[in-house]
Amino acid sequence: MSSQPPRRSEQLSDAIEELIVTGSVTPGMRLDEQELADRFEVSRTPVREALIQLAAVGMVEIRPRRGAVVAEISSDRLCEMFEVMAELEAMCGRLAARRITPAEQLRLREAHLACQAARDAADADRYYGLNEDFHAAIYAASHNSFLEEQATTLHRRLRPYRRLQLRVRNRMQTSFDEHGAVVDAILAGDSEAAASRLRGHVIVQGERFADLVASLAMLDREREAAAGGRR
Incomplete structure (x- = not known):
């Protein structure tokens, strides 16, 4: 049916x-x-x-x-949400490294290569959409449906902010390189390396968090300028 x-x-x-x-x-x-x-x-x-x-x-x-x-999110709340997201992703990566099937390995490789094509084209919007496919492949390979649901829900909630990070200089290249390290760990069956690399890929601390906040401020200024121009 x-x-x-x-x-x-x-x-x-x-x-x-x-x-x-x-x-x-x-x-x-x-x-x-x-x-x-x-x-x-x-x-x-x-x-x-x-x-x-x-x-x-x-x-x-x-x-x-x-x-x-x-909805509005304070910077402190945003940091907390990324901390939780990083741990959910780490758990998905740990389980995926142990449970991924050959078909899911192929899906993960294909998702990674698709991100490479978007990176080479310097297409941040396209890269972001494919980045979601990449992470979804890892969630599915965890073979824990409750974990997959929770990770997907929070990923969706953080979508505007994860997407905005790609505006930071060289972030798309760095993201792709981090994806490659995650793929290598999962395909090698190294659960702890997969967890560690995914946690590092997602967590937004220190300079990365400062960059995100600066990007949010810049976006606000652009919107204010555009609103002023329409008056």
């Missing part, structure tokens, strides 16, 4: 999430149901359902009398 096509609300959830990820709507901004309905040429009902879905993963907050707004 063929799989069912995604519901309209799920498609809208992905579309609104993309607006958040790309900065078209910013943290704290109100998401007007009627404006979104007009934009996507649908009724307000699937828009409301989509916003509830996004609220469930923390990308949107439903506030009394204000409706839905894009």
Whole structure:
């Protein structure tokens, strides 16, 4: 039996999430149901359902009398979330190194090579999408469905910030090199090396966290300038 096509609300959830990820709507901004309905040429009902879905993963907050707004994350909270993400990824890598099947090894290699093509093309947006495929391949190879669900959910929540990191100079090349070290460890069955390398790949501390915060500040200035230009 063929799989069912995604519901309209799920498609809208992905579309609104993309607006958040790309900065078209910013943290704290109100998401007007009627404006979104007009934009996507649908009724307000699937828009409301989509916003509830996004609220469930923390990308949107439903506030009394204000409706839905894009969630805001403090720098301290963001650091905490990346710390948890790093440990979830490390656990996925540790289990994947022990449990990965030949078919999953092939999928992981292919995902890594696809990232290489995007890196060579200097296409950060394409690289980010393929980077998600790379990490999803590791989650699946852990053969722990609960862990896979949790890692996927938090990865999705951090998507705007992980994507923004690629704007930092040379980060795409560094990310690809780190991917290569992770692949080598998993394929060699070295569970502790796989965990350590994935943790180091994801954790955002020290200079990397300072770079991310600086990138966020720069993005805010760009948005303010653009808003000023529209007045």
